[in-house]
Amino acid sequence: MSILINIASEFTGKKAFKEADNAVTRLDKSTKQLAKTLGVTLSGAAIVAYGKAAVKAFAADEAAAIRLTNAVDNLGFAFANADITKFIANLEATAGIADDKLRPAFQALLTTTKDLNASYKLLNDAIAISRGSGVDLATVAQDLSNGYTGVTRGLRKYNTGLTQAELKSKSFAEVLGVLNSQFAGANQAYLETYAYKLDVLTVASENAKETIGAGLIDAFARLGGGTEVQDAVRAIDNIAKAVNGVTMAVATVVGGFVKLFKALDYLTSFGGLTGANPKWANKEADKATKSAATTAKIQSKAATTLTKATKANTAELKKQALAKKQSALFDLDQIQLVAALKGQLTEEEQKRVKLQLALLMENESEAAKLSREIANAIDSTGALAKFLTTLPDAKNPFANWNNYIAAAAAVPMNGAGLDFGGNKIGAPVPNFTPPSAGTYGAAAPVVVQIDGKTIASALMDQSLSGNQAYVNRRTGGFE
Amino acid sequence: MPTEVRGAIALRKALRQFEPDLAKETTKEIASFLKPVVKNARGFLPSNEEVPSGWVKRPNQGGRWANRSYDATEARRGVSFKSTPSKPNRNGFRSLATIFNKSAAGAIYETAGRKSGITGRFTPHLGGQLKGKGQKGTGRVIFRAVDEDQGKAKAHIIKAIEKAAEKLNSRSKAL
Numbered sequence: 047m048s049i050l051i052n053i054a055s056e057f058t059g060k061k062a063f064k065e066a067d068n069a070v071t072r073l074d075k076s077t078k079q080l081a082k083t084l085g086v087t088l089s090g091a092a093i094v095a096y097g098k099a100a101v102k103a104f105a106a107d108e109a110a111a112i113r114l115t116n117a118v119d120n121l122g123f124a125f126a127n128a129d130i131t132k133f134i135a136n137l138e139a140t141a142g143i144a145d146d147k148l149r150p151a152f153q154a155l156l157t158t159t160k161d162l163n164a165s166y167k168l169l170n171d172a173i174a175i176s177r178g179s180g181v182d183l184a185t186v187a188q189d190l191s192n193g194y195t196g197v198t199r200g201l202r203k204y205n206t207g208l209t210q211a212e213l214k215s216k217s218f219a220e221v222l223g224v225l226n227s228q229f230a231g232a233n234q235a236y237l238e239t240y241a242y243k244l245d246v247l248t249v250a251s252e253n254a255k256e257t258i259g260a261g262l263i264d265a266f267a268r269l270g271g272g273t274e275v276q277d278a279v280r281a282i283d284n285i286a287k288a289v290n291g292v293t294m295a296v297a298t299v300v301g302g303f304v305k306l307f308k309a310l311d312y313l314t315s316f317g318g319l320t321g322a323n324p325k326w327a328n329k330e331a332d333k334a335t336k337s338a339a340t341t342a343k344i345q346s347k348a349a350t351t352l353t354k355a356t357k358a359n360t361a362e363l364k365k366q367a368l369a370k371k372q373s374a375l376f377d378l379d380q381i382q383l384v385a386a387l388k389g390q391l392t393e394e395e396q397k398r399v400k401l402q403l404a405l406l407m408e409n410e411s412e413a414a415k416l417s418r419e420i421a422n423a424i425d426s427t428g429a430l431a432k433f434l435t436t437l438p439d440a441k442n443p444f445a446n447w448n449n450y451i452a453a454a455a456a457v458p459m460n461g462a463g464l465d466f467g468g469n470k471i472g473a474p475v476p477n478f479t480p481p482s483a484g485t486y487g488a489a490a491p492v493v494v495q496i497d498g499k500t501i502a503s504a505l506m507d508q509s510l511s512g513n514q515a516y517v518n519r520r521t522g523g524f525e
Numbered sequence: 526m527p528t529e530v531r532g533a534i535a536l537r538k539a540l541r542q543f544e545p546d547l548a549k550e551t552t553k554e555i556a557s558f559l560k561p562v563v564k565n566a567r568g569f570l571p572s573n574e575e576v577p578s579g580w581v582k583r584p585n586q587g588g589r590w591a592n593r594s595y596d597a598t599e600a601r602r603g604v605s606f607k608s609t610p611s612k613p614n615r616n617g618f619r620s621l622a623t624i625f626n627k628s629a630a631g632a633i634y635e636t637a638g639r640k641s642g643i644t645g646r647f648t649p650h651l652g653g654q655l656k657g658k659g660q661k662g663t664g665r666v667i668f669r670a671v672d673e674d675q676g677k678a679k680a681h682i683i684k685a686i687e688k689a690a691e692k693l694n695s696r697s698k699a700l
Binding site for chain 2: 049051053054
């Protein structure tokens with residue numbers, strides 16, 4: 047690591063700065079190349095400047111024209127205004143000198159000579175002298191005007207070879223003759239030069255600028271909400287601020303102005319994005335409409351699908367119901383019951399068979415009806431039902447259970463104890479055989495008596511072959 | 526001491542392109558102003574006997590301090606100048622002329638104690654004087670020499686650059 051003392055050091059930029067600088071340079075070059083390719087010659091700022099210049103050029107031209115017109119009117123040559131305008135325009139086109147230079151020169155000569163024809167001739171001479179001597183036209187015209195009135199001081203600069211005394215002594219016509227002879231052919235020679243051609247182009251460009259300016263004043267003034275030049279300039283500024291970086295080709299004819307004017311609407315609405323019918327709002331509206339349409343389509347499709355499915359389901363259910371009905375025809379239990387109904391059965395038996403059929407067919411209403419009818423048939427008088435409802439409560443068989451336990455506890459365990467059928471407590475129970483209660487399913491007689499009178503008797507079994515009245519062992523019901 | 530100028534590098538470039546003899550002459554002139562300063566700076570370096578004995582370079586020395594041990598000859602050789610433009614440093618500066626102290630031992634002797642002070646067991650035994658402006662502009666060798674020069678060399682160098690610029694301009698106008 048070395049220690050340095052730098053003398054006469056210079057900041058040449060960091061590498062990053064250099065790279066950025068290179069990038070900017072490259073960008074600038076490519077932008078210019080692009081502009082050239084597109085045929086665009088002016089940037090947005092230049093457009094604004096041109097617009098302003100055009101407006102000002104027209105204003106200046108108009109002012110000069112008004113001044114000349116007033117001067118001509120004051121001199122009593124109002125009738126010749128049209129001719130003067132035509133003369134100036136022709137001279138401008140042929141000589142390649144802008145009218146804003148010709149008008150002041152002509153005005154100076156006219157006001158001095160008060161002679162139209164003399165003024166026309168002197169202006170032509172002034173142009174020749176200006177071209178020959180290199181002195182600007184306004185100065186030459188002024189000098190000639192002064193010389194016309196006898197002031198010859200300004201004529202010295204043209205190196206005529208005349209002394210001051212000679213200039214004073216000679217007449218203006220003679221001095222003019224000397225000047226014309228001295229600068230003869232200068233005008234003609236100038237017309238063949240490149241400078242003249244450039245002058246002609248410049249004049250054309252300036253005229254175009256004035257033309258554009260005339261239209262721009264109206265157009266921009268309207269945009270600016272006014273009618274004056276100041277309004278136009280203000281409007282141009284506002285538009286230039288609003289639109290940044292817009293490049294437009296500038297035409298040099300009125301047609302170009304028309305194109306420019308048409309573009310103003312586009313510019314002021316920021317490329318159609320704002321305004322009464324903004325692009326972005328239309329885009330959003332279109333989007334929303336499309337979205338709504340899509341949603342409606344989907345919903346409609348879904349509804350159709352649902353309807354179809356419902357119809358299909360209904361049809362299926364109907365089919366199933368029909369199939370069940372048809373299948374019932376092959377149900378053996380039902381067949382047997384139907385056959386039984388066709389047989390020789392009593393009314394009560396028929397009801398019972400129908401009840402069974404109703405239960406098989408799951409016809410609840412019919413089953414309930416038949417059950418009631420059968421129960422009523424069994425107890426047609428209703429006395430049994432009444433009796434059953436008025437039966438007293440059964441005695442509690444365990445009411446004296448506590449007494450039994452107390453008595454049992456009082457008996458000593460050894461010796462004589464409680465005897466259950468010959469067996470004493472404590473003694474082993476020999477051969478205890480529980481009493482027989484019959485086997486499940488075996489037939490046993492059932493006799494029902496009220497007040498000693500038998501009201502019903504049947505052979506109870508588990509099959510359907512016997513009488514159908516049976517006691518429900520689980521619930522204790524009687525059916 | 527460091528002075529910022531504008532256009533010196535560009536001037537030299539122009540000189541080399543259009544007036545190479547003038548460029549050489551200017552470079553020699555700048556060198557002539559820097560030589561006495563560098564000579565003076567070399568004089569501030571101590572001999573081997575004057576520095577702490579443990580720091581002196583020994584033959585066949587190994588380890589980290591092999592390259593950092595002091596040798597008066599080597600240290601003196603490391604103090605020199607450059608009168609041609611340098612490469613841009615990390616901050617983007619280029620200099621037309623430079624005085625440097627290149628050797629490790631020379632740099633140690635130059636800068637020891639300028640931050641932490643003359644403390645410890647090494648720095649107080651180095652000797653010399655820390656002279657200059659600011660912490661980074663202070664030293665015992667080149668900074669001391671430049672400080673004692675009191676800016677004379679710098680002024681002469683800038684004058685030489687200006688003279689070269691004038692000569693270049695006058696010669697190109699004459700064309």
